[in-house]
Amino acid sequence: MADARLRRRSVLTGGALLAAGAPALLVGCSSSDEPGDESGDDAGEPAASTTPPRLEDLDLSDWEVVRGQFALDPELAHFAAFVLASHPAPVRAAIERWRDAFDADPAATVAGELAHDEEVRTAAAGYLGVRPAEVALTDSTTMGLGLVYHGLPLCPGDHVLTTTHDFYATHEALRLAAARAGAEVERIALYDDPAAAGADELAGRVAAAIRPQTKVVALTWVHSSTGVKLPVRAIADAVADANAGRAEADRAILVLDAIHGLGADAARPGDLGCDVFVSGTHKWLFGPRGTGIVWAAPAAGAAVAPTIPSFTAPSFVNWLTGGDEPSPFGVGNTPGGYQAFEHRWAVTEAFAFHQAIGPDRVAARTQELATRLKDGLAELPGVRLVTPRDPALSAGLVCVDVAGRDPAEVVQQLLDQRIVASVTPYSEPYVRFGASIVTTPEQVDAAVEAVAGLAR
Ligand SMILES: Cc1ncc(COP(=O)(O)O)c(C=O)c1O
Structure with missing residues (x-):
């Protein structure tokens, strides 16, 4: 078996192995902490078929610009976007670049595995x-x-x-x-x-x-x-x-x-x-x-x-x-x-x-919207706020019981009003909203109003 005869040195530079179908990471194996220090690391660079938005060209201090990076349906208020992400433009562009590179030359692209991981x-x-x-x-x-x-x-x-x-x-x-x-x-x-x-x-x-x-x-x-x-x-x-x-x-x-x-x-x-x-x-x-x-x-x-x-x-x-x-x-x-x-x-x-954007700004925005939502919901007759109002004990998730009604029914009725919420997947289910960087204060107010209508 050729493997047994491989000296460590040849493994570490292993073109023969790559040709034999071994994992591409064997090109320049390293357990280093430092990225990009292996040889041949321009192998597998993505083709520049999609021009990514340059983050430095975006005014990310403007939440509308942040929201504009998402391809979410603008007809809907996305309070369930956290369940499974929509990709913002820079992420979409990166995925497309890598996909193009793999489609053009999978062997060369996967050879950069170690560096890109x-x-x-x-x-x-x-x-x-x-x-x-x-x-x-x-x-x-x-x-x-x-x-x-x-x-x-x-x-x-x-x-x-x-x-x-x-x-x-x-x-x-x-x-x-x-x-x-x-x-x-x-x-x-x-x-x-x-x-x-x-x-x-x-x-x-x-x-x-x-x-x-x-x-x-x-x-x-x-x-x-x-x-x-x-x-x-x-x-x-x-x-x-x-x-x-x-x-x-x-x-x-x-x-x-x-x-x-x-x-x-x-x-x-x-x-x-x-x-x-x-x-x-x-x-x-x-x-x-x-x-x-x-x-x-x-x-x-x-x-x-x-x-x-x-x-x-x-x-x-x-x-x-x-x-x-x-x-x-x-x-x-x-x-x-x-x-x-x-x-x-x-x-x-x-x-x-x-x-x-700034992790602190994201957290503050999430908290601001969640607080606005909780404040509005807490005032509604027939609505029981399940999530603590204290921002130290809550983040973007806001759960409510709406007049003791079936949460799935409530979520469907919210969707009829173009507000996307979700049901907690637990034995005691609640209606759940996620306030995030893709939701706005106006959408929060619309959600509160819609819940008010359903709780009557
Ligand atoms: C608390 C918690 N952990 C884990 C998961 C599952 O996450 P993932 O899809 O990343 O496995 C969920 C919901 O999807 C969750 O609510």
């Missing part, structure tokens, strides 16, 4: 204030949660703490991982009435439920069931207190499903204090559909064993050479197999778009 990691890391090597690339929040919970070294007798408010993806990934490991998963309620939730109570209930055997605290930053945003920093401090005096291997880690915070709230992992931050990039960040990231702090990342083989060095090179060099978390936990690279590599433009 690294560009995405670098863009994500810049936005999150972390190191590129700590960022894995996935296709969704769900994939990221599955990789993390299945990769952690859970053992019989270990305790995993989660809540009744988390989404199916967390509950099911934990159920499957714990069943394999013989660990126990406990779900607790952090609040009885979401609208009346308080930061001390939320953090206090987590703190009180942590046991000596707790290895994972699995939470969601912003609950898609109610719109409650957790005081993650206070919870992280409680986890740190519980870890005081524990050996490194016995520490509990805080894993966050961050999907409804990323792109809606400007806090970064370092502000939140979590150990692992899992998110799709195809909701509030308005990145390419079918993309996501996982960030892990060094100690937590080292504990996560990859589930799906990475196509990136050093994993693939180890296989070829018999080596055992460990992968950094980011590349080791980026699932291999060829991907929809035109989407993955356009994640760079999604982060750049948000950086150009």
Whole structure:
């Protein structure tokens, strides 16, 4: 077998392997933190068939200009745009460029895989204030949660703490991982009435439920069931207190499903204090559909064993050479197999778009619109606001009960008035609005008026 005779040097420069159909990333394998430092990295550059809008030419201080980057149907008020992103113009252009490049010369384009994955990691890391090597690339929040919970070294007798408010993806990934490991998963309620939730109570209930055997605290930053945003920093401090005096291997880690915070709230992992931050990039960040990231702090990342083989060095090179060099978390936990690279590599433009607007401005706008919506809805007779009014405990999601009526019916009647809302996919469903950079104050007022009409 030729593989066995391959010397490491030839693997690292591996044109012969590429010709033989091996993953293109073998051209210039590197586990470096630094993007673009491999040889031959102009291979696979996209053809310039579509002229991207230059961010510096756009006046992104004007929210109408921001909204103008989206191809959303202007006849509709898009309060469900966060469910699955519409792509803003720079992201659409990047996807088209990469698609054209693949259609013209797939072999040359995929040869740039390592460099372009690294560009995405670098863009994500810049936005999150972390190191590129700590960022894995996935296709969704769900994939990221599955990789993390299945990769952690859970053992019989270990305790995993989660809540009744988390989404199916967390509950099911934990159920499957714990069943394999013989660990126990406990779900607790952090609040009885979401609208009346308080930061001390939320953090206090987590703190009180942590046991000596707790290895994972699995939470969601912003609950898609109610719109409650957790005081993650206070919870992280409680986890740190519980870890005081524990050996490194016995520490509990805080894993966050961050999907409804990323792109809606400007806090970064370092502000939140979590150990692992899992998110799709195809909701509030308005990145390419079918993309996501996982960030892990060094100690937590080292504990996560990859589930799906990475196509990136050093994993693939180890296989070829018999080596055992460990992968950094980011590349080791980026699932291999060829991907929809035109989407993955356009994640760079999604982060750049948000950086150009300013994450703090995006968060402030989201909060301003959500507050306006909550203030309006809270005044309506027959309407029960489910989401806390306090902006410290909520983000862009706003959930309501409308006169005890079937939420699906209400959502349909709103749609009849060209207002797109959604129903929370939980056992206790609510009507849910997402106020975001694609909605306007006027649309918020129209939504309040429409709900008022339906509640009468
Ligand atoms: C809290 C939460 N986590 C995860 C998901 C799934 O996200 P993804 O499609 O990125 O897997 C959803 C909804 O789609 C959600 O509400």
